[in-house]
Amino acid sequence: MKALVLDAQWDPRPDYAVSEWEKQTGKAITGSSVWRHPKLQVQTVPDPKPGPDDVLLKIKACGVCGSDIHFYEHDKDDYILYPGLTKFPTTTGHEFSGEVVEVGANVRDLKVGDMVTAEEMIWCGYCTPCRNGYPNHCVNLEEIGFTIPGAFAEYLAIGAKYCWKLDAIADRYGSVEKAFEAGSVVEPTSVAYNGMFPRAGGFAPGAFVAVFGAGPIGLAAIALARASGAGIVAAFEVSPNRQAIAKTLGADFVYDPRKVSPSQVLMELSKGEGFDFMVEAAGAPNKTIPEMEKAMAINGKIVQIGRAAERVPMYLETLQVRRGQVFGAQGHSGDAVFPSVIRMMASGRLDMTQMITARYDLAKTVDAIAASGERFHGKITVKP
Ligand SMILES: [Zn+2]
Ligand SMILES: [Zn+2]
Numbered sequence: 001m002k003a004l005v006l007d008a009q010w011d012p013r014p015d016y017a018v019s020e021w022e023k024q025t026g027k028a029i030t031g032s033s034v035w036r037h038p039k040l041q042v043q044t045v046p047d048p049k050p051g052p053d054d055v056l057l058k059i060k061a062c063g064v065c066g067s068d069i070h071f072y073e074h075d076k077d078d079y080i081l082y083p084g085l086t087k088f089p090t091t092t093g094h095e096f097s098g099e100v101v102e103v104g105a106n107v108r109d110l111k112v113g114d115m116v117t118a119e120e121m122i123w124c125g126y127c128t129p130c131r132n133g134y135p136n137h138c139v140n141l142e143e144i145g146f147t148i149p150g151a152f153a154e155y156l157a158i159g160a161k162y163c164w165k166l167d168a169i170a171d172r173y174g175s176v177e178k179a180f181e182a183g184s185v186v187e188p189t190s191v192a193y194n195g196m197f198p199r200a201g202g203f204a205p206g207a208f209v210a211v212f213g214a215g216p217i218g219l220a221a222i223a224l225a226r227a228s229g230a231g232i233v234a235a236f237e238v239s240p241n242r243q244a245i246a247k248t249l250g251a252d253f254v255y256d257p258r259k260v261s262p263s264q265v266l267m268e269l270s271k272g273e274g275f276d277f278m279v280e281a282a283g284a285p286n287k288t289i290p291e292m293e294k295a296m297a298i299n300g301k302i303v304q305i306g307r308a309a310e311r312v313p314m315y316l317e318t319l320q321v322r323r324g325q326v327f328g329a330q331g332h333s334g335d336a337v338f339p340s341v342i343r344m345m346a347s348g349r350l351d352m353t354q355m356i357t358a359r360y361d362l363a364k365t366v367d368a369i370a371a372s373g374e375r376f377h378g379k380i381t382v383k384p
Pocket of ligand 2: 139
């Protein structure tokens with residue numbers, strides 16, 4: 001079958017201490033410190049064979065993620081930019097939906113013809129964090145499209161326990177094609193949902209919510225805030241195109257953070273009371289956290305979802321005086337996150353297909369990633 005394969009050279013930077021675990025597994029914990037000279041190419045690879053607990057999916061849609069862009073873009077020494085867990089070569093792509101075309105002998109809950117999306121985080125279910133109910137923090141984690149083959153491909157074999165059915169979304173749209181597109185944005189939407197609700201405990205209806213960054217995760221946060229009864233949804237985003245999508249998805253106010261003082265704007269919108277719930281989805285906490293701090297309401301919450309490998313100055317006195325809380329979130333598994341997002345899509349309260357602004361063939365996946373790198377689009381989807 002055809003698949004987009006990322007190959008790169010294992011060449012740890014001189015100042016990066018490679019751990020025993022990394023040597024044994026061939027996985028880099030900090031990809032950007034290890035993988036050099038990345039090459040992305042659509043090529044022919046062996047067809048995947050599902051094991052007894054797996055299903056074989058015919059991939060119908062797979063979104064381009066910021067992390068895919070960070071595999072494509074590289075620094076001046078030709079290292080990848082993506083800082084997370086990685087093992088190459090592998091097929092990339094992890095925001096996907098597909099049709100079940102084969103089921104393993106032990107699979108009971110899925111059958112040929114089912115439409116599904118799936119988690120990207122292959123949590124083991126056996127380690128202490130998994131057994132304690134924290135699959136997003138599994139210590140034996142494999143990640144589809146990062147350490148094991150992904151979905152910029154015609155087929156993918158995946159454990160049935162990571163799959164969630166899309167029938168209810170198909171019923172809603174009355175279109176299988178639309179349901180597969182919606183299915184491919186369940187994963188990024190779930191990342192926002194996990195950060196806002198299970199992790200940060202959500203907000204009360206009427207709360208003032210600000211979202212910093214309107215890439216796909218921020219756009220999902222905006223739509224979720226709107227659907228969950230926020231009193232005001234304010235967004236900050238530099239790209240004019242993404243500003244427009246933010247409005248479509250439910251932001252009441254959208255600003256270019258380079259043209260206004262975000263904290264001042266939030267204090268004005270709230271008549272001096274501050275914002276109750278603020279989402280960091282820009283991955284630029286050095287710029288955004290100080291603004292959130294200045295605009296924090298009493299009992300305010302900040303949730304960090306964007307990734308940035310940097311230290312951030314924060315005046316903790318603000319948290320004390322304002323009774324504030326800061327939450328760190330990663331992942332999308334557990335806590336009924338995937339099924340809840342699917343329910344919201346099926347009910348019509350959340351239409352994340354509105355953020356899909358371009359569609360590409362599998363053969364043109366490298367072009368799709370390059371176009372995403374311009375950070376103009378909402379979400380680009382590859383349809384094998
Ligand atoms: Zn992603
Ligand atoms: Zn585990």
